[in-house]
Amino acid sequence: MLSIHGLSCVRGERRLFAGLDFAVGPGEWLHVRGENGAGKTSLLRLLVGLMAPAEGEIRWNGENVRTLGEDYRRHLLFLGHHGAVKEELSALENLQLASQLDGDALADRSALAALHRFGLKGREELPVRFLSAGQKRRVLLARLVTKQAKLWILDEPFTALDVKAVDMLSALIGEHLADGGMAILTSHQAMPIPGGRELQL
Amino acid sequence: MNAVLAVIRRDLLLAMRRKSEVLTALFFFVIVTSLFPLGIGPEPALLKKIAPGVLWVAALLATMLGLQRMFAADHADGTLEQMVLSPTPLGLLVGGKIAAHWMLSGLPLVLLAPVLGLQFDLDVGALGVLMLALLLGTPLLSLIGAIGAALTLGLRGGGVLLSLLVLPLYVPALIFGAGAVEAHIAGLGAGGHLSLLAALLALAAFFAPWATTAALRIALE
Numbered sequence: 001m002l003s004i005h006g007l008s009c010v011r012g013e014r015r016l017f018a019g020l021d022f023a024v025g026p027g028e029w030l031h032v033r034g035e036n037g038a039g040k041t042s043l044l045r046l047l048v049g050l051m052a053p054a055e056g057e058i059r060w061n062g063e064n065v066r067t068l069g070e071d072y073r074r075h076l077l078f079l080g081h082h083g084a085v086k087e088e089l090s091a092l093e094n095l096q097l098a099s100q101l102d103g104d105a106l107a108d109r110s111a112l113a114a115l116h117r118f119g120l121k122g123r124e125e126l127p128v129r130f131l132s133a134g135q136k137r138r139v140l141l142a143r144l145v146t147k148q149a150k151l152w153i154l155d156e157p158f159t160a161l162d163v164k165a166v167d168m169l170s171a172l173i174g175e176h177l178a179d180g181g182m183a184i185l186t187s188h189q190a191m192p193i194p195g196g197r198e199l200q201l
Numbered sequence: 202m203n204a205v206l207a208v209i210r211r212d213l214l215l216a217m218r219r220k221s222e223v224l225t226a227l228f229f230f231v232i233v234t235s236l237f238p239l240g241i242g243p244e245p246a247l248l249k250k251i252a253p254g255v256l257w258v259a260a261l262l263a264t265m266l267g268l269q270r271m272f273a274a275d276h277a278d279g280t281l282e283q284m285v286l287s288p289t290p291l292g293l294l295v296g297g298k299i300a301a302h303w304m305l306s307g308l309p310l311v312l313l314a315p316v317l318g319l320q321f322d323l324d325v326g327a328l329g330v331l332m333l334a335l336l337l338g339t340p341l342l343s344l345i346g347a348i349g350a351a352l353t354l355g356l357r358g359g360g361v362l363l364s365l366l367v368l369p370l371y372v373p374a375l376i377f378g379a380g381a382v383e384a385h386i387a388g389l390g391a392g393g394h395l396s397l398l399a400a401l402l403a404l405a406a407f408f409a410p411w412a413t414t415a416a417l418r419i420a421l422e
Contacts, residue, residue, distance in 0.1 A: 080279050
């Protein structure tokens, strides 16, 4: 379980938020909302450890994530604004290399299954630069299926997705929560996933 | 360890898909070193004297060419963030990227150098020393260059700053690398220079990934 104690974020001269407290336990998800520039992405980057908090602590199962290091990162899946997909590589290669970067080998079969689930059948071997923005996003989201992570931190996961993909992703997050997973995501839309709480920045 | 190999494999695969970047640096090396004998004319004694310096300076500049792109693409498309968040320590992954950079920009120079050295009338022994010096020296260039590339990541006009930052640090490699070949030609033996080059390489292999990692973390904040 992830718990936040008195978290503050300062960017340059501006204090984005201060004294933030919340906890996300198994099967729960948190919807981070706020205006553009309210600090949603900064909050997520703090949570995953890409930025150091100005004040406060982030704890995973009661221990500070700074001291846990890789033991925390192993349970974590962060999908940010950027695609993190290589345009020159095919969808399959991207997915497999991303898994290897996490230290797991991904068999062809499970990688293909993940891509098919996201409607990329027949496009697995195509360099990603020939895919549309939404399809690139789907390649990235296929990581949700292939990486066994307890905590999903997703920044605007619904950007560029069509209606069908939005439903699919919502269902996927629902399954993840039912399995005892946790999710924190930012989105401007209302989310059709039950059991969530809202955090207004 | 798998993750490090994956980084190396990915960078090599990417280089295969966009060959021009690697080939540009190689052509630069070949052309610059071939222009000198043409410009100076057939004077074997003079050519032999300037050969180590010319080959080393050309190798230095050829490695500089691709340096700025070392982390730029990964930074732009978010791969760098994923590398930071990987359970494998970032220092190891950065080591993998440096190794891949050397395989693409250093190793080809080592293999080409004896052929180009022939134009300068170097004998077999001197060519062997040249190769050995480049084999020890080019990884050093990649290691030092990685620190500069990480420090200038995301800066506008970072290319000029990168050269200003990195070239002075390349001077020891240049002195001992070219010195090894000169010493061999003068009959003094290249052992001392090569040992110093190896010592510098060991030092850089230990510190450079660590310094690069620190610089990358700052760039991502």
